[in-house]
Structures are given as structure tokens and as C-alpha cells.
Amino acid sequence: MGTPIIIFGSSRSFGETWSAVHVVLGDNKSIPIIDLNTLSIAPYDYTYKNKEDDYLPLMERIVTHDLIVLATPVYWYTMSSLMKMFIDRLSDLLDIRKDIGRQLRGKRLYVVASFGTSLPKGFEEPFSQTCAYLGIIYEGCSFIYSGDDPDLQSANAQNIEKAQKILGIY
Numbered sequence: 001m002g003t004p005i006i007i008f009g010s011s012r013s014f015g016e017t018w019s020a021v022h023v024v025l026g027d028n029k030s031i032p033i034i035d036l037n038t039l040s041i042a043p044y045d046y047t048y049k050n051k052e053d054d055y056l057p058l059m060e061r062i063v064t065h066d067l068i069v070l071a072t073p074v075y076w077y078t079m080s081s082l083m084k085m086f087i088d089r090l091s092d093l094l095d096i097r098k099d100i101g102r103q104l105r106g107k108r109l110y111v112v113a114s115f116g117t118s119l120p121k122g123f124e125e126p127f128s129q130t131c132a133y134l135g136i137i138y139e140g141c142s143f144i145y146s147g148d149d150p151d152l153q154s155a156n157a158q159n160i161e162k163a164q165k166i167l168g169i170y
């Protein structure tokens with residue numbers, strides 16, 4: 001199963017994505033959650049002036065886990081900008097820290113996405129293609145609906161269960 005780590009990237013630390021993650025986790029307190037809001041991670045820089053920020057230490061920690069769970073809200077049909085910055089910085093691992101990049105091969109990645117209107121088309125593509133490029137096994141996505149439409153709410157239980165299975169929580 002492998003030990004998971006959750007990378008959390010919403011514009012608010014205690015909103016709907018936070019609720020979705022905690023519904024999935026239930027009583028489980030052993031899985032670490034890293035809130036990107038609490039770290040200093042600058043956007044990608046071609047000259048690596050940001051290399052002393054919190055990104056590389058975070059990645060050194062992440063590669064000690066076998067399953068990486070990215071938790072993000074759906075903002076304008078895609079991931080949050082906070083999560084996109086995290087993804088963009090993977091480029092650092094192709095240039096200045098190839099040693100960390102190599103350690104990503106064979107890891108597994110899952111996405112938990114909180115949405116409020118409708119299921120976004122093509123949302124998983126950036127995640128699945130990034131994984132394919134880096135040799136990470138893409139395990140899929142649980143879309144958790146945060147709105148009031150009972151039809152959309154009805155799929156939540158199955159998506160929560162799917163995430164729990166991947167995370168090894170029963």
C-alpha cells in the first residue's frame with residue numbers, strides 16, 4: 001500500500017477542500033497533510049533564484065512516501081494556482097535536483113478535487129500526463145462536490161470510498 005502524504009493546495013486552509021480531505025481521512029491522524037499556504041513556494045524561475053525556498057525540502061520529504069495525494073479545489077475548470085505552482089516547480093527536479101526527480105519514479109499519485117458547480121472536463125489530464133512524464137503511477141481522482149444539488153451530492157459517497165481505498169483507510 002505504501003505510506004501516503006497529502007499535499008493540500010486551496011486558497012483557504014479550512015474551506016471545502018479541507019472538509020473533503022477530512023471526510024476521507026475520518027479518524028485517521030497518521031497521514032501527514034502539508035498545507036501549501038503555510039510554506040513559502042515561489043513560482044517557477046528559469047534561473048532558480050528561488051532555490052532556497054521551501055520547495056526542495058518539501059520534495060525531499062515527499063519522496064520518502066510512496067503515495068502522493070494532491071488535494072485541490074476546482075478553480076476555473078482546473079487546479080488551484082497554488083497547486084499549479086507546486087506542479088510547475090517539478091521542473092526544478094529535471095535540472096538542479098535530478099536526484100530527487102529520479103526518486104519520483106514508481107511513486108503513486110492520487111488527486112482529491114473539491115468542486116462546486118459541475119464536473120470539469122479534462123481536469124485529470126495535467127495530472128495524468130505529468131505522472132506519465134515523470135514515471136509516476138497515476139491512480140486517478142476523487143471529485144467531491146461541495147454544493148447543494150442532491151444529484152451531484154449522491155456521487156460523493158462513492159468518491160470518498162474510492163479515495164479511502166487508495167489511501168488504505170477502511
Ligand SMILES: Cc1cc2nc3c(=O)[nH]c(=O)nc-3n(C[C@H](O)[C@H](O)[C@H](O)COP(=O)(O)O)c2cc1C
Binds near residue numbers: 011073114116118145
Ligand atoms: C475562483 C473560483 C473558481 C471556481 N471555479 C469552479 C469551476 O470551474 N467549476 C466548479 O465546479 N466549481 C468552481 N468553483 C467552486 C469551487 O470549486 C468549490 O466551491 C470548492 O468546493 C471550493 O473549495 P475551497 O473552499 O477549498 O476553495 C470555483 C470557486 C472559486 C473561488
